[in-house]
Amino acid sequence: MSERERKRGLRSGSKRPHFHSENTKEKNSASEKSNIKRICNNSDKKDLQIRKRKQGLGQIKTESTWYCSWTLFPHLMYLYNLTCDFVKRYRTYLGDCKPLNCLRNPLEDFNVQIDIKEDGRLLEKECCKNGFEENVWPEVLKCVVKDEASFQITDEAIQMNTKARQILQDAINENRKPLFEIQKFFSNPVMKNIHEAMTEILERPIHGFLNKVRSAVLKLGSQSLQNELDMLLKLKIVKPTAPSVKSCIESYPSNxxxxxxxxxxxxxxxxxxxxxxxxxxxxxxxxxxxxxxxxxxxxxxxxxxxxxxxxxxxxxxxxxSNLKFELFLQQGDKIYPSSADASLCTPVVGPSSQGTVGGFVKDSGSNIYALTCSHVCNLDNKQAFAHLSKNSPIEKIGECVFSGNLARSGECCDISLVQIDGHLEKHCKLSMGNRFRENCYVTVEELSKIDKDDFVHKKGATTSFTTGKILSREFHCNIINGESKMFLVSGMSGKFSERGDSGSIVYVNEQNSLLDTIRVIGIVSGGEIEQRDSNPQVDFENTTFCYELYNGLEIARTNNFDVSFENQKQSS
The missing domain is CATH 3.30.70 (Alpha-Beta Plaits)
Structure with a gap:
């Protein structure tokens, strides 16, 4: 057969020669079994993912890419909210520095993407649409997992071992549940370091934006704007130690x-x-x-x-100026004093008389006390009243057993302790919290240990959570005689407090990634400064008088009331 005829025959449908092997059937059979096994495994994986989603555990998108709620990173949420508030108030000063898309809605809820590499190789991705891949934070976390690896941070990724990977996966699976406790997963030093490293990486877009804004602000020459911007830029993760003496008194004399x-x-x-x-x-x-x-x-x-x-x-x-020292009357709830006539046993209800439960403290005998201001509840009107729940009527909760005298010559002590009636102790939520956590560790700090650029916060019965900065560490009012332990706080977005906020605990958040510790420094007393100068050089707007709590608790201790907060630990 000629070559031309042979090609023509193949085109017309003649079969090519096929060489059979003795084990061809065995190979085909093995291939079919492998395909069946692979299909079954994929089916099992999909069924498992479906079951997880039904149980509320569907945060893991694939074997290589995970999605979790940003509530796993409280410090990121804290910095984000403060930055959004800053952008909202100073938008006209930002110039060409357009805010990141993620900074335009302070009530936004983001998801965080985590890419996982096993032994340096990215696992094969499977598409698993579960809704968590939407509204993703702009910075992606990249992790490398090795069996015997120790914790390490490189420019490209966070390195961890398989045990740490499993703990992280468990935290992701749990973090959307209502009673999620973040400390359970990140309490040991290695996991805490991993969490802090992740938080620092996620906060890079915000710090990058703030640094751009700072360059623009320097050209404007606005000192107040620049000071607040510096406060934001200092909100970085630090180890839980007291600030250096230099940072505490940077703008104060060294002696x-x-x-x-x-x-x-x-x-x-x-x-x-x-x-x-x-x-x-x-x-x-x-x-x-x-x-x-x-x-x-x-x-x-x-x-x-x-x-x-x-x-x-x-x-x-x-x-x-004129001082308007109007004493404003679970943490942040309303508390009412009794009427002047003790025989009536009735509360005085109204915005000019009510105050705030700053928090609960207890003594060594397990007695529970509500902490508030002495001008709200004192020994003259001993009985105190409150709502036990949102819609419940006002009822007696206890009696005042210790009260400082705000106008007593020689010292100023604007705190009081209301001992809770025994049958109501189970209704008191003893833990203290911040805006992002309901159960925090607590330290009571002297004001001198607080950095001058720290943001301060409070939760009041009237204005709830507010943020401010310390305007004056030591302030003396001639309408209250004697040694003062007062300090002034200026609100960042409007007033720091209103009537009814007296008794609110003033605190600073410790800058760790879990945001699980509050440093208590004072209690809201009230008042404001009314500016009279036609050309004021100092802005007194939105000021609040606060009392240093460390001093108040020391005075209570000398009067045989040695009390402490739930989860209180020694200050650094």
């Missing part, structure tokens, strides 16, 4: 004696009727508030004479 108002200056100003208040400001100013500036003609001259060394470190400023 501690010069960080306090000298006694001769305090005595002089307290005797002046025209002086309504004075204090040390965060920016290095010593501010004196007077009711009429024309009466204070010689005030500046005399102060500079008697405090010449002190004013080498502090800038003296005198402002005409």
């Amino acid at each position: 501690d004696n010069k960080n306090r108002i000298p006694e001769n200056i305090k005595d002089y100003l307290c005797r002046k009727r025209e002086v309504v208040g004075f204090g040390l400001w965060w920016n290095g100013d010593f501010i004196v508030l007077v009711n009429k500036k024309e009466k204070s003609r010689h005030l500046e001259t005399n102060l500079l004479l008697i405090g010449d060394k002190f004013f080498q470190h502090w800038s003296l400023k005198v402002h005409e």
